[in-house]
Amino acid sequence: MQDFEPKIIAFCCFYxxxxxxxxxxxxxxxxxxxxxxxxxxxxxxxxxxxxxxxxEDGADGVYVLGCMEGDCHFLKGNFRAKRRVQQAKKILDEIGIGGERLEMYNLSAAMGPRFAEIAREFTERIRKLGPSPLNKSYAPSGHGEDGREAVNSTKAGEQE
Known part of the structure; x- marks a missing residue:
């Protein structure tokens, strides 16, 4: 899809x-x-x-950026985030969206160039995957706004 520009959410720890x-x-x-x-x-x-x-709100990709392992300002928050991202990836795989649309990265405050690099790499990954099945703005033709197949409203056996 040539005009596809993915919607990506990056959850970033403050510190x-x-x-x-x-x-x-x-x-x-x-x-x-x-x-x-x-x-x-x-x-x-x-x-x-x-x-x-x-x-659910239409993101094509999501990533979480936390402190470097062992350097969390809240001690173990980044380890908790890592476990939660792994759980969510399993759920995304199970429901057919794909766990590869979600990732966790660790950065220090001095890693501005790495932040930009991650943003570019992750965006390219999501472009290759295409729109999320839940992204309503890219519903395939023949499908309604909600992405489901359009159904004829007449009952079986009735004439129009």
Whole structure:
């Protein structure tokens, strides 16, 4: 799909990942404009429900950015986030959306260039995968707005 521009949500912990995003902006590093950065007090606050709701709301890809392992300001928040991302990936695989649309990364506040690199790489990954099955703005032809196949409203055996 040539005109497909993925909608991507990045949940960033305040202390490290969000600071890395801020540094990337200060350095004027280029990364795709389709990334919506959401600041979290800690990556450990992103639970499975929040991750799955991002897909329900039309995201084509989601990633969580936390502190470096062992350096979480809330001690084990990034380990909690990692477990939750793994749980959500399994659910996405089971329901047919695909766990590869969700990822977890660890950054320090000084890793602005790495933040931009992750944004570019993840966007390219999602472009190759195409729109999420839940993304209503890319419903295949012959399907309604909700992505389901259009059904004729007449009952079986009735003439129009």
């Amino acid at each position: 490290c990942a969000y600071s890395a995003a801020d540094l990337a902006g200060s350095l004027r590093l280029q990364y795709p404009a389709n990334i919506r950065v959401i600041e979290m007090p800690c990556s450990g606050k992103t639970d499975v429900r929040v991750l799955l709701e991002a897909f």
